[in-house]
Amino acid sequence: MAERLASLGAPIRLRIIRTLVRAGDDGVPVGELQRKLGLAASTHAHHLAAMVKAGLVLQERRGREVICTAAFDAVRSVGAYLIEHCCADTATENRSEAA
Template sequence: MEITAAVNALSALAHETRLSVFRRLVQAGPEGVPAGELARGLDVIANTMSAHLNVLGHAGLVQSRRVGRSIIYSATYDRMTDLLAYLMEDCCGGSPEVCAPLAAVVNDAACCVTAPGSTQ
């Protein structure tokens, strides 16, 4: 990821509502969430939600698709991964203990944990 793309993504996330929207979309998974449901869930008026989704979309963090009369938004996981990788690229600086707490966060993330008895 180039620095300009990282700055755009971080700028898009540097707003309470947009960060909340993005987190909800990440939690929702690839199936996404209708725009109206996002607006109601965060108590944001529809045109304001549309503006926030537009900013996130321009940063490449969300994508949309039309299903009937609804527009469904979902997180762009590849872009999120690229941004996290960019931020972590030079983390340790030769000292792995610096990033060890972050590795623990990733290992404990709900989506990254393998259920007991399952195979991945």
């Protein structure tokens, strides 16, 4: 989980994952993603590689293009982890404050 959270630790990476989540299962070709985000090819490749390694982004060759998609189960697991482990005491705190 630490690797997944770390891979989201840059604003551009959050923009990448948000773009891919919005694209859904169709994904976005690498070149189009690079143009949409206005990144240099080397910078773009560096950030995508980190997110692929963390399991948050999937890449698939379709013909001559490489399509990037969000790994939805992995993205959901990050949210679930944060809610379960980082907000676990919130319900208890809210009950004690109400009493």
